[in-house]
Amino acid sequence: MGKNKLKKFADMESFSCVLQYPRETVVSGEFPLKGKWSREFFKNDNPIVLELGCGKGEYTVALAKANQGRNYIGVDIKGARMWRGAKTVEEEGMGNAAFLRTEIEYIDCFFDPGEVDEIWITFPDPQMKKTRKRLTSTRFLHMYGKFLKPGGLLHLKTDSPFLYEYTRRLCELNGLEMTENTDDLYGSGLADEERSIKTFYESQWLSRGKKIKLITVRAGSLTNLAEPETDDIERDDYRALPRFNEADARMRQAVAEDGDLYSKD
Secondary structure (H helix, E strand, O other): OOHHHHHHHHHHHHOOOEEEOOHHHHHOOOOOOOOOHHHHHHOOOOOEEEEEOOOOOHHHHHHHHHOOOOEEEEEEOOHHHHHHHHHHHHHHOOOOEEEEEOOHHHHHHOOOOOOEEEEEEEOOOOOOOOHHHOOOOHHHHHHHHOOEEEEEEEEEEEOOHHHHHHHHHHHHHHOOEEEEEEOOHHHOOOOOOOOOOOOHHHHHHHHOOOOOEEEEEEOOOOOOOOOOOOOOOOOOOHHHOOOOOHHHHHHHHHHHHHOOOOOOO
């Protein structure tokens, strides 16, 4: 492991905005802030918003800067990436932003029922071969339903045609209310300040001519959901795109290091 990565991990241990606990503590139900985020961490009663798979934390930080009256928590397992956003929060003294380092599979261990008002899922791996790992699958929606307030919002922002179509079908099949649904965010008139925040990877897809898709779901009951048929959904072909310019070279380097085109460096 490089010295730079070791330093980032050391920084993460010292940042007051970062929470990271051993898996054993989480799964045993001993996470100390569960049900107490507002009172003991943020020390206010403002709404709590999660960004799942936050990568560098670009979206979390930008949302927190734009909305001082809401509290934001970026969630990811890759600490060296999350370091960038956490460092910004520390240096700027942002009291309404935090980062939680964990696997999203355990997200329901961190929050009490009704403790979270809103969830953003920004540019996740579409997991075209592994339904259970898709962050909008019935498995994860059931988890979110355990702590998302009734009527709370769940946003998916993605470049993936496959994940967009899969999620749209899932919502339609289960009668979930989609308050926003577009396969071309920037051509739809829905691109307000929050929805126009661009991460590094979103900028890359836009530069390639890819359209950004958005689905917003208003949470009702997220139990007993059925999975839609997906055999006829065309798979994404991003790996076949040519990568010739400097920006693409940086992306190719990130892929080589992480082994995942959709991971956020």
